[in-house]
């Protein structure tokens with residue numbers, strides 16, 4: 667099994683088994699990244715991956731994961747943009763009992 671060297675932003679160069687490396691390919695953008703759990707700090711690191719890096723990692727045995735951008739990104743947005751005041755009001759609303767029922771009532775009335 668191949669051993670790979672990668673760079674963690676906090677720990678610098680680290681080595682791991684290729685099985686600890688995951689290649690992520692976005693079907694929506696055709697952009698790729700690879701990620702790994704740093705063996706020193708245990709935080710996940712993610713890096714952009716050019717096509718030749720993807721091919722090399724996959725040939726060595728890295729796991730491949732496909733994903734897509736959320737469909738909501740392509741929805742047509744209408745109405746006014748949410749403001750900081752809207753977010754603050756929503757935050758306070760969540761602190762009170764019955765927030766879901768009140769929110770649904772407002773949506774039905776609109």
Ligand SMILES: [Zn+2]
Pocket residue numbers: 674675676677678704705706707708709
């Ligand atoms: Zn690290």
